[in-house]
Amino acid sequence: MTQVDVLLGLQWGDEGKGKIVDVLSPKYDLIARFQGGPNAGHTLEFDGKKFVLNTIPSGIFNEKTMNLIGNGVVIDPIILKRELDNLKKAGHDPVAEGKLVIARKAHLILPTHQLLDAANEARMGKNKIGSTLKGIGPTYMDKTGRNGLRVGDTTLPDFKERYNKLVEKHTEILSHYEGFEYELAEKEASFFEAIEFLKSIPHVDSEHFVNGYLKEGKAVLAEGAQGTLLDVDFGSYPFVTSSNTTTAGACTGLGIAPNKVGAVYGIFKAYCTRVGGGPFPTELDNEVGENLRALGHEFGATTGRARRCGWIDLPALKYAIMLNGVTELIMMKADVLDTFDTIYACTHYEYNGETIDYMPYDIISIEPKPVLKAIDGWATDVTKITSVDEIPSKLTDYIAFLEKELEVPIKFLSVGPDRAQTLELR
DSSP, X not given: OOOEEEEEESSSSOSOHHHHHHHHGGGOSEEEEOSBOTTOXXXXXXXXXXXXXXXXXXXXXXXXXXEEEOTTBEEOHHHHHHHHHHHHHTTOOTTTTTOEEEETTOEEOOHHHHHHHHHHHHHHGGGOOOOOSSXXXXXXXXXXXXXXXXXXXXXXXXXXXXXXXXXXXXXXXXXXXXXXXXXXXHHHHHHHHHHHHHTTSOEEOHHHHHHHHHHTTOOEXXXXXXXXXXXXXXXXXXSSOSSOOSHHHHHHHHTOOGGGEEEEEEEEESSEEEOSSSOOTTBOOSHHHHHHHHHTTOBOTTTOOBOEEEOEEHHHHHHHHHHHTOOEEEEEOGGGGTTOSEEEEEEEEEETTEEESSOOSOOSSSOOEEEEEEEEOOOSOOTTOOSGGGSOHHHHHHHHHHHHHHOSOEEEEEOSSBTTSEEEOO
């Protein structure tokens, strides 16, 4: 029996997971998303075209690869329908091609979940988490509170009654948000139209589906969303997402046993970014940070929000590597640093009068000060290089430095947004 390889982000999301899944998908028979929802924005570029996927796994552009939206994902039927409609207009129809299935146990995002999300963020004011307002948090709350609706429920004769019961609960909660006004009827009409569309996509028991692939000796890649430092248990709580973004989340989000996990690909940027609120020890709230944002086009693929930017954080990366059992690293956006004569890496934190090399429990009320190491930049345009022997020596030195610090080999290097701008180093 084969094992499931896992691909996930090691920072605060936006590392470039979609591109790498697209690059790797020809090697796999099945790509399976295991957590998160339409708050994800996986950007893929090839043949002069650009696609942003929110819910659909990033393997859909490979004609031989099956794609599964797993039970750990929360699904907004309206957004999923829009996503598939847009793909169809661009000449890709994974439903008609029989390349997409959905887990029956995946939970549904209702219009009222989004309203609850918006009402809660508005009330929090300056202390808001920085939610994408997609209804993700309230949906996971209903899941753990055992009130949620799942994809499989849509085919039951009493689905409408179940829906009404949950909406009644939500409107009661919304009545306590003073001054919050909303209109539900139009959203509901779109929701039920999308539910009918959802029924046209095959529903499967993801745990049997994935393990069936493994039993047949087929190759499976589990695709994560967001990033390790946003994990609900191990991230910078409470500035986190509502699911487990780590390798462990692949087990619960698909229904695979821990001993079925094979290679773990950890993706990171050559620098750091974060969207929304929360701690960010290496943030550059200055001209250098603005420069990184402009060069890296650091604006959310889903929300359009400007990302906060800073230097690479090695204590945070070591933490993420440990949590996930990373076996191979993938470095993204090396090209963004092309114009810098000197770059920096945070090797330690000054924290509570000590110098430490790990992420402390409280990095919110007591802010760690980064200890930065200066590194020579390569000051060379790397976007056109097509082979490993063309990599500038200073970039090779930076890769070697990171491998020594992180104690995990870097397997792939990305030097641009297109799938072709990816070098296999080993």
